[in-house]
Amino acid sequence: MLELGWLHFGITQALCLALFTVVLLYFIYGRGKRYNLPPGPTPLPIIGNVLLFARSKKNVPLEMTDLAKTYGPIYHLRFGFMRTVVLNNYELAKEALLTKPTEFAGRPRSYSMDIITEGGKDIALSDYGPTWRLQRKIASKALRKYLSGSELEKRVHKAFGEGAINALAAEKGLFNPREHISYAVVSFISAFCFGESHADKDSLAVKMLKFSDFFLEVSANGLPEDFLPALRHLRLKKSQIFRDYVKGVLDDLYKLYKEHEISFDPENIRDFTDCLIAAEREARTEEAPADLAQLSNTHFVQTLSDIFAAGIDTSRFTLCWAIIYLVAFPDVQEKAFKEIENVVGTSRLPGMDDRKSLRYTEAVLFESMRLRPVTPVGVPHAAIKDEQLGGYDIPKGTMVMINQWALHHDPEFWKDPEEFRPERFLEADGTPAPKPDNFLPFSMGRRVCLGEVVAKPELLLILAIFIQKFRFLKAPGEKLCLDPAGGIGGFVPHPYNVIVESRN
Numbered sequence: 001m002l003e004l005g006w007l008h009f010g011i012t013q014a015l016c017l018a019l020f021t022v023v024l025l026y027f028i029y030g031r032g033k034r035y036n037l038p039p040g041p042t043p044l045p046i047i048g049n050v051l052l053f054a055r056s057k058k059n060v061p062l063e064m065t066d067l068a069k070t071y072g073p074i075y076h077l078r079f080g081f082m083r084t085v086v087l088n089n090y091e092l093a094k095e096a097l098l099t100k101p102t103e104f105a106g107r108p109r110s111y112s113m114d115i116i117t118e119g120g121k122d123i124a125l126s127d128y129g130p131t132w133r134l135q136r137k138i139a140s141k142a143l144r145k146y147l148s149g150s151e152l153e154k155r156v157h158k159a160f161g162e163g164a165i166n167a168l169a170a171e172k173g174l175f176n177p178r179e180h181i182s183y184a185v186v187s188f189i190s191a192f193c194f195g196e197s198h199a200d201k202d203s204l205a206v207k208m209l210k211f212s213d214f215f216l217e218v219s220a221n222g223l224p225e226d227f228l229p230a231l232r233h234l235r236l237k238k239s240q241i242f243r244d245y246v247k248g249v250l251d252d253l254y255k256l257y258k259e260h261e262i263s264f265d266p267e268n269i270r271d272f273t274d275c276l277i278a279a280e281r282e283a284r285t286e287e288a289p290a291d292l293a294q295l296s297n298t299h300f301v302q303t304l305s306d307i308f309a310a311g312i313d314t315s316r317f318t319l320c321w322a323i324i325y326l327v328a329f330p331d332v333q334e335k336a337f338k339e340i341e342n343v344v345g346t347s348r349l350p351g352m353d354d355r356k357s358l359r360y361t362e363a364v365l366f367e368s369m370r371l372r373p374v375t376p377v378g379v380p381h382a383a384i385k386d387e388q389l390g391g392y393d394i395p396k397g398t399m400v401m402i403n404q405w406a407l408h409h410d411p412e413f414w415k416d417p418e419e420f421r422p423e424r425f426l427e428a429d430g431t432p433a434p435k436p437d438n439f440l441p442f443s444m445g446r447r448v449c450l451g452e453v454v455a456k457p458e459l460l461l462i463l464a465i466f467i468q469k470f471r472f473l474k475a476p477g478e479k480l481c482l483d484p485a486g487g488i489g490g491f492v493p494h495p496y497n498v499i500v501e502s503r504n
């Protein structure tokens with residue numbers, strides 16, 4: 001009797017499980033059937049195509065580029081429950097970002113990003129809509145205000161012309177420049193955002209650097225809860241550490257913003273936080289009160305958090321890549337040095353006014369950004385309504401990724417795409433060529449990188465300072481690996497060592 005009872009219970013369980021599986025499969029696959037979706041590899045139940053990348057020894061962007069050889073330039077994947085479409089050529093990127101400028105300007109929400117952005121209250125990861133538009137407008141005004149003075153040059157000279165240069169000069173023999181570059185980048189960004197006194201070794205700068213390194217090592221591909229929301233009830237240890245880091249950084253940002261508000265003087269603008277407060281106060285007279293009421297204190301602190309965080313990994317790894325290419329191509333390095341020597345000389349540091357004459361040096365920077373983009377699959381977009389791309393249906397909410405790596409290495413567009421050739425960015429007479437369509441490190445359209453206006457001059461000045469002051473050399477017998485390490489979120493070079501020789 002007891003056995004029959006268990007058997008009965010077992011059959012009931014099996015039936016329930018089968019029914020649950022059928023319903024689940026219907027929700028995963030069945031509902032998509034009414035759409036003409038792009039082709040793609042068959043997803044497994046629940047986890048989707050995650051294993052395709054987890055098993056891969058290759059990098060995710062490279063693997064995504066390879067998938068386009070099988071499925072075509074637009075294909076469809078599933079990361080857990082998240083439907084994703086990957087675009088692998090310029091025509092599709094243009095359709096998604098320019099031809100349909102708002103349709104794909106949304107952002108997918110995820111568990112980890114909601115923690116960082118306090119529920120999507122920043123610019124970079126919040127969804128497309130009136131709040132995002134106003135928040136971005138105010139931040140963009142604040143950046144322009146900041147850049148209208150000589151502040152950027154002053155901060156770069158301090159963090160790199162003094163800080164990083166002295167640290168590099170003190171190195172004897174072989175060393176990895178990543179730590180000095182990283183520290184100088186966070187010092188520069190801290191001084192940019194909060195003033196010089198916040199750029200020291202015990203400050204938020206160092207906290208942020210530790211968080212960035214943790215993020216890259218442990219969660220660059222997202223937290224498990226991003227793909228399987230049910231896991232959030234388990235309170236995983238990794239996620240708790242992630243939360244603690246975020247809380248530490250946000251607490252400091254709230255404190256700094258408050259301090260700036262209290263001591264704000266419109267006649268004495270000290271840093272970007274002051275510019276943001278000034279832009280916010282101007283908006284009070286220029287914008288409709290109902291629009292402005294959508295923005296809380298949290299939105300302004302989150303704007304600060306975006307400006308502070310978005311430039312750290314992007315800048316430090318762009319510089320790490322540029323230096324490894326200078327080491328690998330000593331002729332290019334000498335040619336850039338000659339240009340800097342002619343334009344600037346060696347007795348003063350390169351400044352903002354020199355930028356338009358440092359054409360070859362800029363082409364070196366762009367060519368290393370083309371070959372090793374630090375955001376190789378951009379920042380994911382999302383369809384804000386049912387739409388079409390490349391003739392396929394893209395249901396509302398689908399995550400859309402623009403595979404920059406594929407565009408930057410497209411053999412249909414670039415001659416010998418794997419070769420390092422800065423001349424691609426110059427006309428025959430050495431003047432800058434128009435921006436190539438397939439070069440999109442900052443993306444384009446409504447969501448184009450807000451910091452492009454800062455990053456381009458900042459990175460060019462820093463690179464020019466490095467080349468002016470040092471010759472970067474490979475040690476005899478040392479192998480340089482130009483293959484990228486790192487996951488989907490950041491594209492990091494493998495650790496490498498250099499020797500620096502002072503030019504003076």
Ligand code: HEM
Binds near residue numbers: 307312375442448
């Ligand atoms: C090498 C340097 C940098 C690179 C390669 C880079 C790249 C990008 C990319 C690809 C996006 C996504 C665009 C899209 O969604 O289509 C982005 C967004 C953004 N970037 Fe940058 N970035 C860099 C530096 C910076 C800096 C220095 C700042 C701040 C001053 C910054 C602030 C932002 C912000 C706020 C967004 C979000 C824009 C939005 O969603 O509306 N970035 N960046």
